[in-house]
Amino acid sequence: MRTLSLRLLVAAATFTALAACSGGGTVDGAPGGSGVRDPYFPKAGNGGYDVGHYDLTLDYDPDAEHLAGTAVITARAIRDLSAFNLDLKGLDVEKVQVEGRDARFNRAGQELTVRPADELDDGETFRVTVRYSGEPETITDPDGSEEGWLPTADGAVGLGEPTGSMAWFPGSHHPSDKAAYDVAVTVPEGFGVVSNGELRDEWTRGGRTTSTWHTAEPMSSHVVTVAVGDWETGRSTTDDGLPVYTAVDPEQADASRKVLKRLPEIMGWAQEKFGPYPFSSTGAIVDRAEDAGYALETQNRPYFPGAPDAVLLVHELAHQWYGNSVSPKTWRDMWLNEGFATYAEWLWQEDHGGDTARQTFEALYDGTYYDDEAANESVWAFPPADPPDAAHISDAPVYQRGAMVLHRIRETVGDKAFRELLRGWSAAHRHGNADTGDFTAYVEKSAPDEDFTEIWEDWLRGDGRPESR
Structure with missing residues (x-):
């Protein structure tokens, strides 16, 4: 004590x-x-x-x-x-x-x-x-x-x-x-x-x-x-020795076992993509499905209401870099949390036999991503960097259109430079705070020969669906 x-x-x-x-x-x-x-x-x-x-x-x-x-x-x-x-x-x-x-x-x-x-x-x-x-x-x-x-x-x-x-x-x-x-x-x-x-x-x-x-x-x-x-608790380490602590409601133990075994694999993949892990341990909390209405990127070990699938686990673990280590200066900057974590899903699927990030981008742009027409239209309800009020900081544009901004940056600078940008951004503001202006300035400094005007004006801050993609 x-x-x-x-x-x-x-x-x-x-x-x-x-x-x-x-x-x-x-x-x-x-x-x-x-x-x-x-x-x-x-x-x-x-x-x-x-x-x-x-x-x-x-x-x-x-x-x-x-x-x-x-x-x-x-x-x-x-x-x-x-x-x-x-x-x-x-x-x-x-x-x-x-x-x-x-x-x-x-x-x-x-x-x-x-x-x-x-x-x-x-x-x-x-x-x-x-x-x-x-x-x-x-x-x-x-x-x-x-x-x-x-x-x-x-x-x-x-x-x-x-x-x-x-x-x-x-x-x-x-x-x-x-x-x-x-x-x-x-x-x-x-x-x-x-x-x-x-x-x-x-x-x-x-x-x-x-x-x-x-x-x-x-x-x-x-x-x-x-x-x-x-709780049924588990303790282990990743391949590089990072402590892993999991706590699972017994009712969710069977459903969670397979995906939680992939946690070290996901952590290794994420460190390769995003840079060194910013915290001293990792893990997950899996409660009953009815206990909360959403998963949350609680630091070190994300919280899940019911067993997550691998993509959701990727999303919440990516937040440890983008959202928890690099945290928003204000809640207007929520897209810097959710856009990055959503794009992490796209990268995981691209690397594991699913759709490429470009295919996901195209499906969102064409309005075929969701089965519901209203859900597809909701992606364009407002610019990701400017939700209309507090009730909309977790809406689709913040997540999906935020990820689309990152994909447009990737296509502008190329895969190698984009990978360096992902790792560099998480390192530049490690354990700190950043806002949209910090991010756009960082991108422009990282690729001084590129013109990002269209991305900022049409994709990040513009109303409606941009004409070009």
Whole structure:
């Protein structure tokens, strides 16, 4: 079991590598911003500080659906602060301390505003502790999907994209503010817990089981997970020694066995395509099909409701490079997550006896990809780089037309240069954040003799189906 002093040393060491910009002004002693003004989720994240480390201690009773938590958040002020905000939706806050001293706080919607006893100086590293409890909420997204804390048939799962993590722990919940994590979860004996990173310890005492998980690499809160349930776990390594940890609901064990055996093969293929794997372990969580309505690229081990096929496994593992390591600066940049992961599907199929990427591109362009005419037309509903609102950031143009942009780039620069571009992009922003402007600038710098005007204007930002293909 780690001591608090060791956790703080780990947290302090992460600050140089972690953290992107947060919003807020420059007035000394002013409150931090209540959001980073994301174009689709303006209240997500918080200004005035960068988080370096989360230390979450959770106790969950599945029968009562009750969660008790203590969050110790280590952060650095990026200007003088008289107050700062944390995102937390629902739950009852019992106590807040800053640097060990009681702090005043108030609640307004998803905002928990904290007023420390002493103002924080620009550059000061500080620790805030929040004690809270209650029945976590399930959040309905603008697109109608559910996230947050989802009760399941045999436990619960925390899924965070785009803002659901604020339903079960306080923090700065925007992908531009990454951090390292230590998560300790206590549940009744007989239940298991799976989270991100590596399992450090597990013990049972007094009829309760505690599992501790550690994630050293920077992680956005929307890809943090805690999955409570009955699991068949597996541990192995890939050919190059990367630890593999899988957790499968017993009802899905038979259906999952064959595809999960391919995980080392897929990881080897992906590293050849996308470059060195950016994290310290890999794996998968397979729950029951009815437990969630979607798969999610939770860091280190993606979450699946029901056994995935190989193509879906490829998609979510590709996100470890594109979306988790290279994360979006704002939710407008979602196509940089989904376009890349979708194109990874095309590359996998091309390399394994399926349609070539060009054939998939042509089927989408001609309107023959889907059996349903409306689904084919939906690909052209809006430009992938500019969804009309938060309800559409996961729609077909972001995925399919985003992948079509990448294919047009590939055909412009050639296969060899495109492979170098895929690997170079994931390396250039490893463990960081990037937006569409960063990507277009990177492509143009990588191929200075090529003209990408048509791709940017017609395919990336243009309305409707481009005339040329």
